[in-house]
Amino acid sequence: MQTDLTFEQVVRDHQDMVFRTLLRLTGSREHLDDLAQDVFLRLYRALPSFRGEALITTYLYRIAVNVAQDEWKRRRRDDRTHISLSDDTSGWEDRLPHPDRNAEQQLEEREFQQAVEEQLQQLSQVERTILVLYHQEERTYEQIAYALNMPIGTVRTHLHRGRKKLREALQQRQTQERRATCTTNQ
Amino acid sequence: MHDESINPANLSQSATEPATEQFDQRIVRALETAPRPQIPANFAARVASELPARPPVTLTPTRYGQNAMLIGTVVTLIALLVLALPSTGHAAFGLLESLLFAEFLALALWLTVWRYGLR
Numbered sequence: 151m152q153t154d155l156t157f158e159q160v161v162r163d164h165q166d167m168v169f170r171t172l173l174r175l176t177g178s179r180e181h182l183d184d185l186a187q188d189v190f191l192r193l194y195r196a197l198p199s200f201r202g203e204a205l206i207t208t209y210l211y212r213i214a215v216n217v218a219q220d221e222w223k224r225r226r227r228d229d230r231t232h233i234s235l236s237d238d239t240s241g242w243e244d245r246l247p248h249p250d251r252n253a254e255q256q257l258e259e260r261e262f263q264q265a266v267e268e269q270l271q272q273l274s275q276v277e278r279t280i281l282v283l284y285h286q287e288e289r290t291y292e293q294i295a296y297a298l299n300m301p302i303g304t305v306r307t308h309l310h311r312g313r314k315k316l317r318e319a320l321q322q323r324q325t326q327e328r329r330a331t332c333t334t335n336q
Numbered sequence: 337m338h339d340e341s342i343n344p345a346n347l348s349q350s351a352t353e354p355a356t357e358q359f360d361q362r363i364v365r366a367l368e369t370a371p372r373p374q375i376p377a378n379f380a381a382r383v384a385s386e387l388p389a390r391p392p393v394t395l396t397p398t399r400y401g402q403n404a405m406l407i408g409t410v411v412t413l414i415a416l417l418v419l420a421l422p423s424t425g426h427a428a429f430g431l432l433e434s435l436l437f438a439e440f441l442a443l444a445l446w447l448t449v450w451r452y453g454l455r
Contacts, residue, residue, distance in 0.1 A: 158384040165380060169373040182373060190383045266366035285367035317363060 161190050164207065167287070168214055174282045175218035177271045189217050211289065211297040215279055222275055269319045277312030284309055402450065409443040412436050 168186050173179065192213045193206075200209065270278055276298070283289045283297060295302045376382070419433045 157387065158380045161380040161383045165375055169375050170370050173371045173373045179373065183376060183379065186375075186379070187383050187386065191386065191388075194387055262362060263366045263369060266363060270367075281367060285364065286370050288368075313363075317360070320363065321359070 157190075157194060160193075160206070164190075164210055167207070168210060171211065171214050171282065171287060172218060174270070174286060175215070175279060176221050177267070181221070185217050185221060189213050192217070208289075208293050208296055211283060211287070211293070212299070215283075215297055218279070219275065265320060265323055266316070269316055269323070272319065273312050273315055277308050277315065280305055280308045281312045281316070402447075405443055405447055405450075409440065409447065412440040412443060416440060 165186065168189050169182060172185050172189070173182060176182075176185065189210065193210060196209075196213070200206075270281065273281070279298065280294055283294045284291075289297070291302045291305050294305045298305065416433065416436050419429055419436065
């Protein structure tokens with residue numbers, strides 16, 4: 151009973167991090183509760199063998215990435231389309247306040263955010279994971295290397311490659327949009 | 337926030353191109369904007385209720401080492417007695433007997449120390 155109460159506190163302390171990481175890694179709100187629950191149950195089962203060589207947070211990232219990988223595999227098997235982050239009417243982008251910007255700028259930023267989300271989902275799993283862990287979760291190279299069980303040099307390479315791909319994809323998208331706008335205006 | 341440009345290799349180039357730098361900053365800002373998923377209010381309690389039962393901890397210590405030592409002591413003692421009976425006087429037997437005796441003493445000492453918890 152005491153263990154359950156303590157673990158409940160662990161869940162409470164880390165649930166935000168697990169939910170937001172899974173949301174961005176899977177790009178979908180579908181089954182998010184179940185996936186997060188799976189992460190914590192795996193942590194509970196792994197606790198007896200947890201040697202404490204890393205922070206429990208870093209260990210949780212490792213489990214979250216594994217759960218996300220299993221979800222990607224499941225989706226590939228099911229071969230079904232998933233709901234985009236932005237498809238949800240209560241999308242998180244809408245709730246972000248921009249008190250110092252006008253409506254047009256806000257709309258532009260929201261569209262850009264949506265474009266980044268979409269292009270992020272186009273990256274390879276490992277590139278996406280590293281970008282999310284580095285930029286969103288502000289993990290160090292060492293922590294990412296531990297979470298993904300790969301050398302630090304490989305993490306750096308994937309991070310650089312992922313950023314480059316993202317940048318090029320967004321630039322290409324903007325160019326296409328500008329062309330489309332010009333054509334419509336003519 | 338990591339204090340790093342999205343394209344560190346082109347820092348000098350980016351400095352001369354404000355539009356590119358601005359574009360990079362927008363990407364970084366978008367990446368750093370964490371989603372805010374809706375977490376069910378009772379999520380932690382629900383997870384706690386789903387926890388599997390831990391296997392009971394075994395409090396009875398195993399005594400494999402102690403049993404092996406006892407058996408070894410008995411076997412050595414028997415070997416000593418067997419070697420003592422013929423008393424052939426051969427040097428090899430004398431040496432073997434001495435070794436077995438030393439082993440017997442070591443085992444007896446180890447068992448005594450273990451028994452009184454002095455180790």
